[in-house]
Amino acid sequence: MKDFSFVLPKVKKADQGKEKIIVTYKGKTKELLTHNYAEIYKIPGLYENLFYDTLACQSPKVVCGLLNKAINGSRSDSDELVALDVGAGNGMVGEELAQIGFDTVLGIDIIEEAAEATDRDRPGIYDAYYVEDLTALPDDVESEIVGKNPNCMSIVAALGFDDIPPEAFASGYNLIADDGWIAFNIKDEFLQENHPSGFSKLIGEMVDANIMEIVEKKRYQHRLCLDGTPLNYYAVVGRKQEPISDKVIRQYQ
Ligand SMILES: C[S@@+](CC[C@H](N)C(=O)[O-])C[C@H]1O[C@@H](n2cnc3c(N)ncnc32)[C@H](O)[C@@H]1O
Known part of the structure; x- marks a missing residue:
């Protein structure tokens, strides 16, 4: 109770x-x-x-469902799936990733209370959970993550709104293996041309320069706002084609 x-x-x-x-x-x-x-x-x-x-949030299921669809459409059974779940919170996305067949799930969140809540409510969901700020990842943590060969980055309900800015999205992207999966959601208006958040510019540039291929994209209701209006987001699944250059990342710092 x-x-x-x-x-x-x-x-x-x-x-x-x-x-x-x-x-x-x-x-x-x-x-x-x-x-x-x-x-x-x-x-x-x-x-x-x-x-x-x-508030009827459905994002972990929607984003991970879309990721599952993309993986099933292309994966060979022998692929080991290793996810880096960014802005992992109390583990709801990690739980979905485990359910769709990820072998290893790493979590990262800036808040100690997120790690504590995950341990309390979903123990064992993450193989490792780092309490770190993705915008300022210490070198040793970055090496440890890269050493685990993640081939997927998930970011659910954590882009924008003083959470994860474009340059951190780009840095996280570069930790993932080439050919890896990128699964995220983002408020629909953030992808409108010239949106001040910088996400439409970064993602547009990544797609135009073939740094990321978009495999799945779907607009859906993320949750209700407290005044009852729907908050509509895009769920996106992409595939990394190549790293983002430092020159591009610097534009967003
Ligand atoms: C709305 S919660 C989403 C949690 C989970 N992904 C879910 O869908 O239930 C956003 C999370 O992003 C985390 N976050 C915000 N900025 C971050 C940063 N710079 N680095 C890592 N995590 C961050 C917050 O602490 C928070 O737990």
């Missing part, structure tokens, strides 16, 4: 990530914002109950 409750104050308009929730846990009530991940992960079951059961 869950030992928390929350109230979602009714609002006419809410900003994604800044939606207010009033949570009561162990007799204490406090106001949080939906992107206060550290606080949310500390309360067992709150992340799942809030985003999945209440």
Whole structure:
């Protein structure tokens, strides 16, 4: 039985990530914002109950389902699948990756509470979990990850919104083997031409220069905003063709 409750104050308009929730846990009530991940992960079951059961998030299943479809369309059975799950949170994507047949799943998240929640709620899902900022990965951690030969990078619900910026996406991309899979989702408007987030420019440049081939792309409802409006995203599965040059990465720093 869950030992928390929350109230979602009714609002006419809410900003994604800044939606207010009033949570009561162990007799204490406090106001949080939906992107206060550290606080949310500390309360067992709150992340799942809030985003999945209440706000109808379906992204881990949609993105991993699309990845599975792409892999099944091209993979030889002998391929060992090793994923680097970026912005891994409390392990919901890692769980899906294991279910679709990944042999090894590595996680990385900037928040210690994410690693603690994964250990608490989904122990053993990741073969290694690094509490690191992808925008400033220490050399020894980078070498360790590369040494495990990841041939897939997943990033679900973690691009933009003060989470993972374009240059970190590019650096993570370069840790993956050539020919590796890239599975991510991104808010639909971020892929509109000249969007200030920089993602449309980076991804457009990667596709035009044949650095990444897009294998699958689908627009879908990521979740509801607290004001009831749908938040539409693209789920994208790409295949790495070659690394992104330092010259290109520097444009986004
Ligand atoms: C909405 S959560 C998504 C968690 C998980 N992927 C899921 O779909 O349930 C976004 C996660 O990205 C992480 N994150 C944000 N910036 C990051 C960075 N620079 N490096 C690594 N992780 C980051 C956050 O700590 C947070 O746990």
